[in-house]
Amino acid sequence: xxxxxxxxxxxxxxxxxxxxxxxxxxxxxxxxxxxxxxxxxxxxxxx
Amino acid sequence: xxxxxxxxxxxxxxxxxxxxxxxxxxxxxxxxxxxxxxxxxxxxxxxxxxxxxxxxxxxxxxxxxxxxxxxxxxxxxxxxxxxxxxxxxxxxxxxxxxxxxxxxxxxxxxxxxxxxxxxxxxxxxxxxxxxxxxxxxxxxxxxxxxxxxxxxxxxxxxxxxxxxxxxxxxxxxxxxxxxxxxxxxxxxxxxxxxxxxxxxxxxxxxxxxxxxxxxxxxxxxxxxxxxxxxxxxxxxxxxxxxxxxxxxxxxxxxxxxxxxxxxxxxxxxxxxxxxxxxxxxxxxxxxxxxxxxxxxxxxxxxxxxxxxxxxxxxxxxxxxxxxxxxxxxxxxxxxxxxxxxxxxxxxxxxxxxxxxxxxxxxxxxxxxxxxxxxxxxxxxxxxxxxxxxxxxxxxxxxxxxxxxxxxxxxxxxxxxxxxxxxxxxxxxxxxxxxxxxxxxxxxxxxxxxxxxxxxxxxxxxxxxxxxxxxxxxxxxxxxxxxxxxxxxxxxxxxxxxxxx
Numbered sequence: 001x002x003x004x005x006x007x008x009x010x011x012x013x014x015x016x017x018x019x020x021x022x023x024x025x026x027x028x029x030x031x032x033x034x035x036x037x038x039x040x041x042x043x044x045x046x047x
Numbered sequence: 048x049x050x051x052x053x054x055x056x057x058x059x060x061x062x063x064x065x066x067x068x069x070x071x072x073x074x075x076x077x078x079x080x081x082x083x084x085x086x087x088x089x090x091x092x093x094x095x096x097x098x099x100x101x102x103x104x105x106x107x108x109x110x111x112x113x114x115x116x117x118x119x120x121x122x123x124x125x126x127x128x129x130x131x132x133x134x135x136x137x138x139x140x141x142x143x144x145x146x147x148x149x150x151x152x153x154x155x156x157x158x159x160x161x162x163x164x165x166x167x168x169x170x171x172x173x174x175x176x177x178x179x180x181x182x183x184x185x186x187x188x189x190x191x192x193x194x195x196x197x198x199x200x201x202x203x204x205x206x207x208x209x210x211x212x213x214x215x216x217x218x219x220x221x222x223x224x225x226x227x228x229x230x231x232x233x234x235x236x237x238x239x240x241x242x243x244x245x246x247x248x249x250x251x252x253x254x255x256x257x258x259x260x261x262x263x264x265x266x267x268x269x270x271x272x273x274x275x276x277x278x279x280x281x282x283x284x285x286x287x288x289x290x291x292x293x294x295x296x297x298x299x300x301x302x303x304x305x306x307x308x309x310x311x312x313x314x315x316x317x318x319x320x321x322x323x324x325x326x327x328x329x330x331x332x333x334x335x336x337x338x339x340x341x342x343x344x345x346x347x348x349x350x351x352x353x354x355x356x357x358x359x360x361x362x363x364x365x366x367x368x369x370x371x372x373x374x375x376x377x378x379x380x381x382x383x384x385x386x387x388x389x390x391x392x393x394x395x396x397x398x399x400x401x402x403x404x405x406x407x408x409x410x411x412x413x414x415x416x417x418x419x420x421x422x423x424x425x426x427x428x429x430x431x432x433x434x435x436x437x438x439x440x441x442x443x444x445x446x447x448x449x450x451x452x453x454x455x456x457x458x459x460x461x462x463x464x465x466x467x468x469x470x471x472x473x474x475x476x477x478x479x480x481x482x483x484x485x486x487x488x489x490x491x492x493x494x495x496x497x498x499x500x501x502x503x504x505x506x507x508x509x510x511x512x513x514x515x516x517x518x519x520x521x522x523x524x525x526x527x528x529x530x531x532x533x534x535x536x537x538x539x540x541x542x543x544x545x546x547x
Contacts, residue, residue, distance in 0.1 A: 003295070006132065010125055010275050011284055018270025020262050024121045028333070031128040034135065035325045041138050042321055044545040047314045 051203025057371040068235050069220050069228035076224040083225035084394040090310040092319025098233035099307050100327040101383035106191045108335045109377050114352035116339025120272025122282030124336045126291050131328050133295035142546045144308035156305045157399045163467040165526040166475035170399035173460050177302050180456040186432035188381040198357040199374050206437045214430045217386040218423050236379035243376030244334045251341040289503020293454035300457040303391040393421040452493040455505030459485035462516040471530040477520030485512030
């Protein structure tokens, strides 16, 4: 699902946008959200 | 001073500092396989994060990825960031590797597979897969260093001399104290990499009138490079998936990376390792892509996009000190990857091939000696490969496809890793046949250049690999007792540790 969005949004929705506010921004924000989610999960780890 | 003399001076400072760090690391070293290849599983979070980062990111970033951005635009960013999103796999597998590694004393990821599937052949086959695909990858890194030093010294440093120097550094830093010296020098090199790249891209942006001006000029001059597929014809969906799929599984498929899942000293160190790497990777990726975009604005029209970085660094407006710092940052990225691969391959040779197949009764001391001697041998094979390619243009057909096939080929071990932790029915014949069939298909497709239905070798290889793994496992006998014990232990510990 996450991977599908990673492909569908840039190619189908933003593919023709020739500005930084298109696929560039999507991938940056998408990855930042993914990293934040990973932090939430890994911060739960305990000894 | 001449350009060559400045380049040598920069290399000398880098090498001396690295040696001092490696020798300091040796003072903390003990004996045995676990100590030499895993730093006795006692690496702190900060060092673990930096060695993970330096090992993962090679010269590819500021040369290859910058070149891909230069030629193909924003798809390069998506491709590399998809790799970072693939670190979700590490959230699942890092604690699993770490827990079972401590419980059963695994030295290599393939050692783990051999035990879980109760078959030394599984470990040996997976180790051979890594040898086949990673040695040419090392050679490509060595060649990259040779070409970079040659280019930035104005031809003063011959390519073969650069290759030789890099090989000797990699051998020395891995032999001095094994993973301990590699981890410490990696930490130093990771700092060099990120600092030099940040300063470099900061300078570039300021040359272009600040971030706003840089963005608006790029949007005006190259809007097609902000689209996917790009106006240059790159980044069709097939190409993107073909490149991104092996990268997505990189943290599991590349043994020099997954072996680091065994090394954190504690849960806290494990969290810091993964968290630190995510931040490092995100920043470094953005820098590499922006660097490629900046090169497009400042040195447009290059036929070979891989020359974007060397060409830009050689421009008169780039201060010499900055160019040298960037050069050392790229060399550090390559060396830190090469020495880590050499150490991992030597541990696999000693544990999974020598002890696993040829001499099961070998003592740990003998196994360690074999591993230590394999390091220079592997390095010399990679050097010979790189050297031949540098002097005989006719055989470059070998290194390019093999290097490109490396990530796709290594992907074939991933179903066996998933099976080890999630499928009790998985068997050794399933693992062996899936690895061999998938790798063979990848090699054939890569060498012939065939892309059936437009899909890349890694995609076809993975499909075949998964099908063979499942079908063969279903018709052969699984090591039920081991699977119950292995997965039961992991499940119990994962439950009590708050892991997913």
